[in-house]
Amino acid sequence: MKSKKGRKGEESRKRLLKAAANEFAIRGFHETQVSQIVKRAGLTQPSFYLYFQSKEAIFEELIADFHSRVRKLTESLLLEGGLNTQDVSKRVLSAVETVFQCLAEDKDVTKIGFFLNPEAKQMKKDLAVVLQDNLEAEQRLGYFHSELDMETVAECLIGMIEHLTDSFLLTGIKDPASLAAQVVNLLIYGMLPIERDVR
Template identity: 50%
Template sequence: MRQRGRKKGASGELSRARLLTIAAEEFAQKGYYETKVSSIVKRANLTQPTFYLYFQSKEAIFNELVDMFREKLSELTKQSRLEPGIDLNSLPERISIGLSAIFRFFAENPNLTRIGFFIAADSEIIKEQLASGIKENLISEQEEGYFHADIDMCIVAKSLVGIIERLTLTKLFQELKSPESLANEIVNLFLYGMILDKESC
């Protein structure tokens, strides 16, 4: 992680947290280059010298927000890995829980998500890291016998990231779908496909 500003006690931590929250809103709404430190401190009711107690520059606070997003996404990806011995009948629900957690994080932190997933220069790297983490999970789960052995999990992982990225913008952020409903629909699509089961007709 990039180096962060020094702690200044409880009051200082509140000021620092407020700067991060407002900076996330400014960057998400205006982009990196149009966001000014002066605008951040004005909205936070703080001074520019106070800003520089915690962050060396606009770039430093932006990078910290990117790191916050990257770390939380990595944590959620690791937590979503299926452990051995799961009843196959409960597999869809268990997969949905992990995917829902990612969408819920995005929904609860839309500004941070816009920065880390779409605005930052590192956004493509972050998505590649997400795909890599998902692939590692899938290969492990494949070895546990949950999925067909001949499936290329790299393709599955990259497809999932593309779907997550697009649906976050067009459904989640538009509040057209909840995190849980998006996760359930994606899981149903990947596990059961689109072809009608004639036996169920």
């Protein structure tokens, strides 16, 4: 069990991370100062340096944690074998909604990790590779058309999630469930009206 001092220290560290995420999201990396972070956290400047060597260090930790969380989530969404068509649609909807929920949990960290991070482009490429691996495995299970190029599908999905997060999720215009429903309706059912068999 942690000592009282240890618990208090962990709480201070969390407050600094939250305050830093908010400052970076509002001001950007270069305009944010340690003095602004500690003021927002209600702590002193010396306390900042107990936990982080520099502004760069806290920024990098926020990005690394975001990348790790999103990557693990993406890896965990692989569909298992034995699902019927209706279950596949429901599971894909649930997976996309889970991604949007993850991105909505801490909008400041999402803004930093997805958009302000100098390595954001590479991070999205890495996520696209993980997603492509999942999609190809699911394609081999017969869940998706065999002629689909899953590299292209993965890049499209990442692009859609990125743009919808920026335009609707971070702004609070739409929630994770409604965004997921639109993405899945488009990808699973397409834009053409369903033709009814009149025989």
